Amino acid sequence: MSLTRALSQSLLDNLTINIIVLNHQLQVNYINPSAEVMLATSHQRCLNLPINEIITEQSKDITLEEALKKGHPCTKLDAHLILHDNQSIMADYVITPIQADSQTYYLIEISTLEALKISRDKVTHTQLEGNKMLLRGLAHEIKNPLGGIRGAAQLLERELTDNTFKEYTRIFIEEADRISNLVDQMLGTNKLPQLEITNIHEILERVYQLIAAESQGRIKLIKDYDPSIPELRIDAQQMIQALLNISRNALQAVTETRVDVPCIRFKTRIIRQLTIGTTRHKMVLSIEIIDNGPGIPDAIKDTLFYPLVSGRSEGTGLGLSITQNIITQHKGVIECHSQPGETTFSLFLPFKE
Structure with missing residues (x-):
């Protein structure tokens, strides 16, 4: 293997984007490690298989296989792809015809919508953190008077001799504790995991x-x-x-x-x-x-x-x-x-x- 070819192979192997290379018969010649993970299979298992045995597309317009048969460059966004194990993914893909050794090959680049998901997760995380800050502020405003109510009920209980009235103060104390616990649960645990x-x-x-x-x-x-x-x-x-x-x-x-x-x-x-x-x-x-x-x-x-x-x-x-x-x-x-x-x-x- 020449240095240039070895370098090309190494570059493909280390790309995080999913790469599939097909021959002119639309059979798999190569999949990179990232695509192996996406497809949950190995390069050896896919070698020489028709593309429609490892990945197909559900679409009302032109499908992945139809686009390949046309032999033209093609880009598609938000494609619904079905993998060989019936798992479905949403992805963008690009088909690029390549001429090499007097043969036509097709390079398929598949980008799962992970980047969009990461962006959405960041927004969600920011929103949740904002909500937690609001809850912490509310918790402070709720628990301060609760502590006063609970303390006053305890002092009152000590002064009372009638058990009937003591029952009321016990209710004050128990309900104050219940609300305080509910507020703590809303905030979630602040205890660091003991790994x-x-x-x-x-x-x-x-x-x-x-x-x-x-x-x-x-x-x-x-x-x-x-x-x-x-x-x-x-x-x-x-x-x-x-x-x-x-x-x-x-x-x-x-x-x-x-x-x-x-x-x-x-x-x-x-x-x-x-x-x-x-x-x-x-x-x-x-x-x-x-x-x-x-x-x-x-x-x-x-x-x-x-x-x-x-x-x-x-x-x-x-x-x-x-x-x-x-x-x-x-x-x-x-x-x-x-x-x-x-x-x-x-x-x-x-x-x-």
């Missing part, structure tokens, strides 16, 4: 057992674990709380509505080369909690992780806000995808590099 090497499946087993006990056999629980996942540094108690909040929401979703076979699936996988915020991680733990309930109402999808947002009349709307805070403190991210019949909460936690 220890932990097996994530031990955490999930604990959550699984609690949900199994609470559901009393009314639902089907499925474990879909990748046993090869290594241990990682997390706060076990905080992670149990985070996963339990999501799982209890799923339990309520499938038991409070008509579902033929109510089901919750706990799934773990390894994701490679994933960007969280602005940092690209080589290896990330993916935890998914999937239920087959009615889905999340459209009205609250965009504000799902805000404090006091709930789809149930009796819900406090604090569980997911607390969960997001815990995952954020672990340098991770939480996402939700929901439609009627399936809601998936995905937690992504980076391994220390």
